[in-house]
Amino acid sequence: MNKTMLALMLGALAGTAAAQSNVTVYGIVDMALVRESGGVATTTKLTSGVEAGSRLGFKGSEDLGGGLSAIFLVENGFQSDTGALGQGGLLFGRQAYVGLQSKSVGTLSLGRQYTPQYLAVAAVDPFGSGTAGDTKNLMASTGNSASRMDNAVKYTSPVLNGFNAELVYGAGEVAGDSTAGRQFGGALAYVSGPLLVRLAHHNRNNDTATVKNTSAAKNAVLTALYDFGVAKAHFAYGVDKGVNSALPRNLANPFGYAVAPTPSTDSDVVLVGVTVPQGVATWIASYIRKNDKTAFNQDAQQLAAGYRYYLSKRTDLYAVYAYIRNRNGAGYTAGSAIEGGTGNRGLNLGIRHIF
Numbered sequence: 001m002n003k004t005m006l007a008l009m010l011g012a013l014a015g016t017a018a019a020q021s022n023v024t025v026y027g028i029v030d031m032a033l034v035r036e037s038g039g040v041a042t043t044t045k046l047t048s049g050v051e052a053g054s055r056l057g058f059k060g061s062e063d064l065g066g067g068l069s070a071i072f073l074v075e076n077g078f079q080s081d082t083g084a085l086g087q088g089g090l091l092f093g094r095q096a097y098v099g100l101q102s103k104s105v106g107t108l109s110l111g112r113q114y115t116p117q118y119l120a121v122a123a124v125d126p127f128g129s130g131t132a133g134d135t136k137n138l139m140a141s142t143g144n145s146a147s148r149m150d151n152a153v154k155y156t157s158p159v160l161n162g163f164n165a166e167l168v169y170g171a172g173e174v175a176g177d178s179t180a181g182r183q184f185g186g187a188l189a190y191v192s193g194p195l196l197v198r199l200a201h202h203n204r205n206n207d208t209a210t211v212k213n214t215s216a217a218k219n220a221v222l223t224a225l226y227d228f229g230v231a232k233a234h235f236a237y238g239v240d241k242g243v244n245s246a247l248p249r250n251l252a253n254p255f256g257y258a259v260a261p262t263p264s265t266d267s268d269v270v271l272v273g274v275t276v277p278q279g280v281a282t283w284i285a286s287y288i289r290k291n292d293k294t295a296f297n298q299d300a301q302q303l304a305a306g307y308r309y310y311l312s313k314r315t316d317l318y319a320v321y322a323y324i325r326n327r328n329g330a331g332y333t334a335g336s337a338i339e340g341g342t343g344n345r346g347l348n349l350g351i352r353h354i355f
Helices: 002-019 116-122
Strands: 023-037 043-048 055-065 068-077 095-102 106-114 148-156 163-170 183-192 195-204 217-227 232-246 264-278 281-292 300-310 315-326 345-354
Touching (some): 106 116, 116 163, 116 195, 116 232
Antiparallel strands (some): 023 043, 023 055, 068 095, 106 148, 148 163, 195 217, 217 232, 232 264, 281 300, 300 315, 315 345
């Protein structure tokens, strides 16, 4: 049924794109050879969405007059190795929203969207929030280690003197309880020449229809990027507090410990990284330190290095290696843009095409 719905919807949208010049069809196809080791078993596979999740999207706008426009975006994630739908089988699981945009007032959008917390981290991740060097391996994207939120109302302000802000609210939609599952967050950004700085926060209520009185997951992060021309310097500092604030990406005890790792409820994390362009290529490296402040003291450190070679503006080849040192039974794994990984070491050799 999902495949039939997808075919019908894509056909309708393609017809709209042909009729209106302000509708854009875009996407990414990403494939890589992946080797994961250090866990219970070594895995070698051909997989999709390593550097960036494979996707097909449609976006557009309509001029309503007076500087106001209607906007929309729907983005499907898929596995290019199997053709299956991504994001757990959701039709437009990457993003799906509609809204109004004004150059003087800002943008109001409603639907499934990225959190300001995730966008702040992704903006300074040397690996672009993908490959085995992904910041998500140790740095939480939001309170539930996801990058998107459902039922979201987001406001994005215009840029004024280099500053702009984002505010977002996501209803939990639990009958009889307006706070259960509720999420809210925001970010303040500043851009001036080669400098980009963002301060972001996210809060998620862990209560459900049946589980009550659990602590909220709270995440805050300060990120910065500075372009020296010959190289870019990347930095992030995050603080994660509360249940589900810093979940490992793989919860299946991939290292086979007698006692499974315990997700931290009080931690901080630091990222430093560098990207060095060299003609049509770029060298990439990062270091991340996770400091677990609970009694378990399950710290971790990640080292990652990579090389990206551009065959054209839209096609690149990449090679990345990452190693995570887990301490005191920590269970962090080297994943990718869409997968959590199965071991503390990951090697990626891939190709990405953007259209």
